[in-house]
Amino acid sequence: MTPAISVAGVSRRYRGQLALDNVSFDIEPGSITGLLGRNGAGKTTLLRVIAGAEFPSAGGVTVLGASPVKSDALLHRMVFVREDQRYPDYGLPGGFKVWHALRAASWFYPGWDAELAGALVADFGLPSGRAVRRLSRGMRSALGNVIGLAARAEVTLFDEPYAGLDPVARQLFYDRLLADYAEYPRTVLLSTHLIDEAAGLLERVLVIDSGRVVLDAAADEVRGSATSVSGPAIAVAEFTAGRTVLDRRRIASQESAVVAGILDDTDRARARALRLRLEPLTLQQAVVHAARIPETDTRERTSA
Amino acid sequence: MAGLDEGVPLFVQIAERLADEIADGTLPEGERVPSTNELAAYYRINPATAAKGISMLTDDGLLEKRRGIGMFVAAGARAGLLTERRKRFAERYVEPLVAEASRLGIDADELVALIRESGYAQRGTRP
Numbered sequence: 001m002t003p004a005i006s007v008a009g010v011s012r013r014y015r016g017q018l019a020l021d022n023v024s025f026d027i028e029p030g031s032i033t034g035l036l037g038r039n040g041a042g043k044t045t046l047l048r049v050i051a052g053a054e055f056p057s058a059g060g061v062t063v064l065g066a067s068p069v070k071s072d073a074l075l076h077r078m079v080f081v082r083e084d085q086r087y088p089d090y091g092l093p094g095g096f097k098v099w100h101a102l103r104a105a106s107w108f109y110p111g112w113d114a115e116l117a118g119a120l121v122a123d124f125g126l127p128s129g130r131a132v133r134r135l136s137r138g139m140r141s142a143l144g145n146v147i148g149l150a151a152r153a154e155v156t157l158f159d160e161p162y163a164g165l166d167p168v169a170r171q172l173f174y175d176r177l178l179a180d181y182a183e184y185p186r187t188v189l190l191s192t193h194l195i196d197e198a199a200g201l202l203e204r205v206l207v208i209d210s211g212r213v214v215l216d217a218a219a220d221e222v223r224g225s226a227t228s229v230s231g232p233a234i235a236v237a238e239f240t241a242g243r244t245v246l247d248r249r250r251i252a253s254q255e256s257a258v259v260a261g262i263l264d265d266t267d268r269a270r271a272r273a274l275r276l277r278l279e280p281l282t283l284q285q286a287v288v289h290a291a292r293i294p295e296t297d298t299r300e301r302t303s304a
Numbered sequence: 305m306a307g308l309d310e311g312v313p314l315f316v317q318i319a320e321r322l323a324d325e326i327a328d329g330t331l332p333e334g335e336r337v338p339s340t341n342e343l344a345a346y347y348r349i350n351p352a353t354a355a356k357g358i359s360m361l362t363d364d365g366l367l368e369k370r371r372g373i374g375m376f377v378a379a380g381a382r383a384g385l386l387t388e389r390r391k392r393f394a395e396r397y398v399e400p401l402v403a404e405a406s407r408l409g410i411d412a413d414e415l416v417a418l419i420r421e422s423g424y425a426q427r428g429t430r431p
Contacts, residue, residue, distance in 0.1 A: 032350055174348065182341040182351045199310060200349040220313035220353060265395070272403055280311030 004187035009059035051080035081148035095131030117150035137164030215290035224280035230256035318357025
């Protein structure tokens with residue numbers, strides 16, 4: 001099967017700064033992938049390169065088997081909703097309005113569903129007669145989300161799609177995305193740092209840090225792939241001996257350590273005997289540790 | 305995510321919840337189980353994750369597919385599940401119970417007495 005998105009050895013340099021550093025991954029068609037990482041990690045740059053809005057300095061990208069910077073046809077099969085989406089003005093009297101934006105999108109995307117767009121506009125309470133430039137930040141995000149969902153494009157890219165949206169509107173976005181995705185499967189790549197909120201939606205997570213991929217795995221493989229072990233420091237030391245420890249914290253005689261790897265029944269029995277508390281890490285916690293792995297590796301190497 | 309635990313693979317939890325409903329009779333044999341999309345909407349999870357949970361139970365013979373209609377609880381699913389759970393009962397419940405009891409200095413006779421006092425005879429002998 002041709003991957004929906006294929007990124008091979010992509011680097012992007014801005015004035016000597018490496019925003020993307022040899023990034024490679026494939027995304028299969030029909031999946032929701034979370035693109036996670038800290039601010040400035042390179043998420044937006046990566047999405048822009050995939051969307052053909054930017055050329056990579058090295059490496060190549062194909063979307064649905066074609067190059068996004070060479071294929072005009074591809075642009076109608078891919079929608080990119082970005083945080084700072086700008087809309088044209090065309091010097092229209094009263095400005096470029098919400099309904100103009102929706103009309104333009106309906107012409108551009110062959111899969112456009114006007115009924116869905118109408119329902120989403122009502123859900124988000126978008127004023128369709130208002131000029132886009134007069135919309136609040138949250139309403140502008142809502143407009144982007146309506147277009148991103150109603151386009152039903154085979155490849156749907158969302159870059160932090162909910163700036164300024166309140167928790168209720170964000171939940172609405174997740175629910176609508178999930179419902180429409182279930183009926184019309186497509187390939188969704190969504191960048192976010194609200195990992196806990198979006199966790200259930202994601203089939204796969206791609207974590208980037210300083211322009212490099214530090215974790216690329218099925219979300220369910222990441223859940224519980226590391227465990228917090230806490231209790232008396234002596235017992236924690238005994239339990240963690242010979243294991244990869246991602247983090248340690250200590251207060252008085254108590255210690256809490258995060259160990260990598262899945263624990264089996266023997267490990268659990270041993271922890272019980274040592275009176276240790278075990279808590280599997282959530283997706284969000286695991287991602288936070290993933291972003292630190294290279295650092296740990298360096299430390300281990302230098303201390304060895 | 306409707307009460308799911310973020311530290312455990314979600315598909316495992318979906319499978320466990322359905323298995324619990326089969327074990328306690330909420331989902332009787334021959335009953336249709338919710339579809340992948342229904343589960344995804346309810347738990348607010350990816351449909352592929354829900355599908356993986358369902359297929360785990362299918363592999364175990366607890367669910368069967370009826371073409372074009374959906375997934376149903378297989379004949380003998382409850383009995384099989386109860387046998388399996390009885391086998392794992394000691395390891396999952398008795399061992400931690402005994403470990404904590406010995407930590408607290410509760411001896412075997414006291415432990416048995418405590419279980420009796422908890423009203424087990426009245427509530428627990430029901431099949």
